[in-house]
Amino acid sequence: MTRQNLTRAHEQLFRRDPDECATDLQALWDHCRRQKEEGRDRWQLPQTIRPFARDGQILLELGDDGASLLNDWSFSQLCRIAGVSKDTINRLSPETAATALAETLPRGNRPTQVLTEGDSVRSVHGTHYTRLWNADLLAVVAEFAVDFQPPPRAYSGGTGLYAGEQDMFAFQIDPAGWAEVEGEAFAPGFFVWNSEVGRRALGVSTFWFQHCCRNHIVWDAVEVTEFTAKHTSRIGDALGEVRRIIEALVRRRDERRDGFVRVVAKAMKERLGEDADEVLDRLQTFGVPRGLGSKAVELAHGQGFTIFSVVDALTRLAQEIPYAGERTEADQRAARLLDLVSARGEATQTAALAV
Incomplete structure (x- = not known):
């Protein structure tokens, strides 16, 4: 896996x-x-898109619909469509930059797709793009x-x-x-x-x-x-x-x-042993150290030593182990207890039981 x-x-x-x-x-x-509700796709012929400068910003005039502000992304797209470097345009004054874009934007009969939201342009695309x-x-x-x-x-x-x-x-x-x-x-x-x-x-x-x-x-x-x-x-x-x-x-x-x-429902009913000594002995057969097993038995005592209560106790105790490798090993030992109630013989990582 x-x-x-x-x-x-x-x-x-x-x-x-x-x-x-x-x-x-x-x-x-x-x-x-x-x-989506406020967005509007405008299919504009290239000659109806006119960049111009105002108050230190570059805007787009879209036909007879007035001016729209460009954000950083739509400005980048406009530069790509015009075939000019965005870095170069940014070095120019707004007036010169608008003129450069106006002179380099493509001409022809293929429309440009302009997405606006309010008075802002969100994107500029060719005909190949589908939103x-x-x-x-x-x-x-x-x-x-x-x-x-x-x-x-x-x-x-x-x-x-x-x-x-x-x-x-x-x-x-x-x-x-x-x-x-x-x-x-x-x-x-x-x-x-x-x-x-x-x-x-x-x-x-x-x-x-x-x-x-x-x-x-x-x-x-x-x-x-x-x-x-x-x-x-x-x-x-x-x-x-x-x-x-x-x-x-x-x-x-x-x-x-x-x-x-x-599996969990069955584990909550079946007991691992009748008393603390029997449970502790069984835990040792699963490789659980006696000291850790004794603490788990003490925690699980009030719940009748069900398999689930013991697994849950071991899981909580494992979280106190400072080293990740030892924590994982402790979890795996506890998980093998669920083999006792799994019809397929599968074990479950006990971290899930704490959820």
Whole structure:
């Protein structure tokens, strides 16, 4: 089982401004829905697009609709379409820069796609680009990723849910979705991302993980699936693929969780021994040191020495071990106790039992 540490959400965390951060998926969708409702695609012939300078800024005149401000991204796109270096344009005075752009923008009968929001230009594209709205992608997420939520809030305040000038990113996990994967406990999660303005492709990545820290690094991820699509005329089909991938993750979660719940329910009923001495002896057959076993027996005494209570006690005690290697070894010993109640003989990582 190949494991990966996923850093995509971690990288997003440290490049996002606070005003790009949403509190939850509903707030992110509300923001993106407003952008969709207020956005307007204008198909302009090149000769109807006129850059000009005013008050030290470069604006675009779009036919008879007045002037619109350029943001950093749409200005970069305009420079690319004109075939001139953005760095070069930035060295010129606004008046000279506007003249240079006006003289280098292409001419002809092929229209240019200009996305505006209010009096601002969000993006400038040729005819090959097909937009997929962030709100439409998030609607699919909200419909099919039931019970998923953002990861633990980062110390910096980041939530894993972002929408900025250039793109959108969402990180979701199911903290109650722990299930067995090859004898260890994993929970499901996924990333989705998109850009309405051509900054990046549409994408989704699903995975099963064992831990997510407050820096939003996903540790020990398995079954990582990733799909991306460019914004061409078939981008609508890609949205259907995102739906299928998320549905598959949810379906697999439900199948695995049902099996996991049955094992835990059985472990909560069956006893490891009739008294403390018998339980301690059995723990030693599983390789649990006598000192650690004695502490676990003491913690589990009030719950009738069920297999679950002993596993839970060992898990809590393992968290006090200062060395990661020894903690992992202690967890693995405790996990093997669940073989006693698993019909398939699979063990479950006890970290899941503490959730």
